[in-house]
Amino acid sequence: MAENQNPAAGNAPAKPKPAAPGAAKPAAPGAAKPAAPAAAKPQAPKAAAAPSGVYKPPVDRTDANPYKNNRVGALGAWFQERFYVIMPILDYLKKKEVPKHRLSFWYYFGGLGLFFFMIQIVTGLLLLQYYKPTEASAFSSFVFIQKEVPFGWLIRQIHAWSANLMIMMLFIHMFSTFFMKSYRKPRELMWVSGFLLLVLSLGFGFTGYLLPWNELAFFATQVGTEVPKVAPGGAFLVEILRGGPEVSGETLTRMFSLHVVLLPGLVLLVLTAHLTLVQILGTSAPIGYKEAGLIKGYDKFFPTFLAKDGIGWMLGFALLVYLAAVFPWEIGVKADPLASAPVGIKPEWYFWAQFQLLKDFKFEGGELLAIVLFTIGGGFWMLVPFFDRQASKEQRSPIFTIIGLLVLAFLLVNTYRVYAEYSALAH
Numbered sequence: 154m155a156e157n158q159n160p161a162a163g164n165a166p167a168k169p170k171p172a173a174p175g176a177a178k179p180a181a182p183g184a185a186k187p188a189a190p191a192a193a194k195p196q197a198p199k200a201a202a203a204p205s206g207v208y209k210p211p212v213d214r215t216d217a218n219p220y221k222n223n224r225v226g227a228l229g230a231w232f233q234e235r236f237y238v239i240m241p242i243l244d245y246l247k248k249k250e251v252p253k254h255r256l257s258f259w260y261y262f263g264g265l266g267l268f269f270f271m272i273q274i275v276t277g278l279l280l281l282q283y284y285k286p287t288e289a290s291a292f293s294s295f296v297f298i299q300k301e302v303p304f305g306w307l308i309r310q311i312h313a314w315s316a317n318l319m320i321m322m323l324f325i326h327m328f329s330t331f332f333m334k335s336y337r338k339p340r341e342l343m344w345v346s347g348f349l350l351l352v353l354s355l356g357f358g359f360t361g362y363l364l365p366w367n368e369l370a371f372f373a374t375q376v377g378t379e380v381p382k383v384a385p386g387g388a389f390l391v392e393i394l395r396g397g398p399e400v401s402g403e404t405l406t407r408m409f410s411l412h413v414v415l416l417p418g419l420v421l422l423v424l425t426a427h428l429t430l431v432q433i434l435g436t437s438a439p440i441g442y443k444e445a446g447l448i449k450g451y452d453k454f455f456p457t458f459l460a461k462d463g464i465g466w467m468l469g470f471a472l473l474v475y476l477a478a479v480f481p482w483e484i485g486v487k488a489d490p491l492a493s494a495p496v497g498i499k500p501e502w503y504f505w506a507q508f509q510l511l512k513d514f515k516f517e518g519g520e521l522l523a524i525v526l527f528t529i530g531g532g533f534w535m536l537v538p539f540f541d542r543q544a545s546k547e548q549r550s551p552i553f554t555i556i557g558l559l560v561l562a563f564l565l566v567n568t569y570r571v572y573a574e575y576s577a578l579a580h
């Protein structure tokens with residue numbers, strides 16, 4: 154047998170005649186095999202065109218490694234032999250198509266959220282090289298990063314701004330997928346995993362806020378970790394969050410470990426599920442668009458849509474650097490647990506709506522009621538794909554559009570109320 158001969162080609166005559174479809178028959182066992190001349194290139198027998206749905210044995214498939222016989226240097230060959238395994242993944246990405254229509258613009262916000270999340274990982278790792286998570290040194294290590302470390306100020310500002318932009322992108326992404334009813338069957342778990350990602354991202358914001366150990370963060374964390382107290386068993390939860398009855402160095406240790414270990418681990422797990430589902434199920438089009446002829450075409454996800462995503466990322470990065478350089482976040486003054494709380498303590502903007510709700514419910518038992526309402530509302534929102542039966546049948550569901558508008562209005566109005574009240578206090 155000729156060297157390098159492919160087992161499938163072993164039985165092949167030197168110049169096989171193309172067989173008429175359906176005419177090829179496997180050689181009878183024991184039949185004389187025509188020997189291939191040593192010089193002849195082995196060729197796989199042309200498989201008879203199998204009727205669709207019939208299993209094709211692996212020998213009939215085209216070689217999975219298209220680079221196998223390429224003429225490259227030893228190093229190139231080494232890489233090609235190992236990395237051809239990513240070819241099926243790229244082929245898979247090429248299969249995904251993104252519909253083009255007048256609302257396609259909103260498809261970019263999930264990718265932008267992902268971009269800012271990646272920036273968080275990189276800048277967070279850099280900050281970790283200098284940050285010291287103790288009551289005595291947390292604040293001074295921030296001052297050191299900001300004033301002494303080369304480009305430390307830029308990395309810190311980018312981390313702080315990118316966190317805010319990421320959460321903003323996630324809210325836009327969530328509401329755009331909500332109004333396009335992208336959560337409908339079979340994408341329910343995309344929505345649920347996305348919702349969990351938003352909750353985890355808010356957790357990042359909450360735990361990160363205390364890390365500079367400045368006055369504002371200290372008292373805001375005191376107010377924030379106090380919230381569960383009014384619920385039954387809530388005092389226990391408060392102690393778990395704080396690592397004791399009050400906000401202290403123990404709280405800083407907890408927030409730090411949640412921020413740099415537990416939350417990133419959970420986000421990576423859930424994000425993998427979310428993005429895998431996006432690839433497997435593909436991007437949805439709004440209800441009725443296909444039937445009404447409103448789809449103008451499709452972009453291949455790889456490389457076309459990904460390249461367009463890349464343009465969005467570059468714009469996002471330019472905005473990020475601009476904000477970081479022109480509107481730096483203050484470090485403030487070091488936290489003093491014995492001092493009285495300064496006026497105007499409020500959480501980060503993405504908690505303002507809940508904060509305002511708690512302020513509005515300041516009557517007897519009101520705070521508990523607000524927590525219960527918010528928990529039920531959050532649960533309903535997370536499970537909305539399972540309630541919206543109309544959308545799952547590809548029928549419009551105006552009631553859910555109205556619910557979405559009410560939720561959006563609640564968030565915007567309450568957020569604005571906190572903004573208006575506290576900016577008046579500041580002047």
Ligand code: HEM
Nearest residue numbers: 260263264266267327330335343344347348350351436437
């Ligand atoms: C770290 C957070 C998140 C990242 C990185 C992320 C990323 C993505 C990406 C890249 C896509 C595909 C492109 C697109 O449609 O924008 C997508 C789709 C989707 N995401 Fe997210 N997402 C996140 C959070 C969320 C949240 C908070 C929700 C809603 C609660 C959500 C729900 C969805 C849904 C339903 C789709 C399918 C869209 C469709 O098929 O049309 N995601 N996500």
